[in-house]
Amino acid sequence: GQNIDQPTEMTATEGAIVQINCTYQTSGFNGLFWYQQHAGEAPTFLSYNVLDGLEEKGRFSSFLSRSKGYSYLLLKELQMKDSASYLCAVMDSNYQLIWGAGTKLIIKP
């Protein structure tokens, strides 16, 4: 079966760095997405990786290793507004998105 695993909840301090991991087992691979979802709102697109390596976008970076079925989202210089759930999603060989359950990130002052 298809499966995506990410931690349920993480806590970090304002100004610090946090890494949210995602491991996946899917039938085929056509890219991995990270989304941010604030409570009561719809998800917003953060990043896309299809090749191995690191993609940097401002304070956020996303890394992919296809051979390990592994990705992480790295958030630097954490701000209180970064408190949200972060969703990992993989597009399989049928171009269907398989969603992880999300990681709730709590930022403390």
Added chain:
Amino acid sequence: GAVVSQHPSWVICKSGTSVKIECRSLDFQATTMFWYRQFPKQSLMLMATSNEGSKATYEQGVEKDKFLINHASLTLSTLTVTSAHPEDSSFYICSAPSGVHNEQFFGPGTRLTVL
């Protein structure tokens, strides 16, 4: 980025009534749109894939006669929750793929409360 709208943003209805939710792609065309449901503190659950000009594809466990989907044009998909019951109360979100990587752009969601 691409913009997807949903209407209404929230709705309260009596048990047994039907509710229609609209999803529109405002600045792009979408032959495919997706409908999700999200209960409090739970993950997104894909309900169905809406296909322009053809029948929707429903996920296992989702009743197609209860959740009617119509994708009448390249910019509009509708989800009708028929004979709604309190257990249907949830956050309903639509999305459509666009952009270089076909990333999903989400509507703002519709919060349905059935009394």
